[in-house]
Amino acid sequence: MLWVCTVCGYVHEGEEAPEKCPKCGSPKEAFEALSEDAAKKIYDSDRTNDIHMAIVHYAMKIKALAKEGIELNLDTGCVDVFRKAHDEAWVMKQRSKAEIETHVGKGKW
Ligand SMILES: [Zn+2]
Structure with a gap:
């Protein structure tokens, strides 16, 4: 309860x-x-927020890996892929962070 x-x-x-x-x-x-409904919403939010935080965590790892790849500068095609991964990881991270903020505002925390 x-x-x-x-x-x-x-x-x-x-x-x-x-x-x-x-x-x-x-x-x-x-x-x-x-109420049972309100409790279920809190438990579901708990798990969902954990997933968002894991996405933020992994996105930061991808960003760091991509940065290392960019610095190794093997060839232009390779650097281009790492640049894209770097930028996409940033979007993933910020999108999940923004969603967590929305949850907090709605009491889904
Ligand atoms: Zn209190």
């Missing part, structure tokens, strides 16, 4: 609300039980 602190939005998992909010210190009474 999930409980949300109505003061700060902290989400607690357990049979009961915590004695005290670990974030803002509000008492147990400040917590509200989330």
Whole structure:
């Protein structure tokens, strides 16, 4: 069962609300039980946000690899492929970061 602190939005998992909010210190009474639908949305958002963060992580690795490839400068065709990978990785990273920001704004966090 999930409980949300109505003061700060902290989400607690357990049979009961915590004695005290670990974030803002509000008492147990400040917590509200989330409906099954709302809880499912939070669990799905958790996984989705993890996936976005993994994409950001891998995109940064691709960017670093592409940069190394550009610096090795073997031939123009090769450098061109690395340049494209470098730019595409940037787009992937920023797109997922922007989506995470949207989730946070909608309370999908
Ligand atoms: Zn709180």
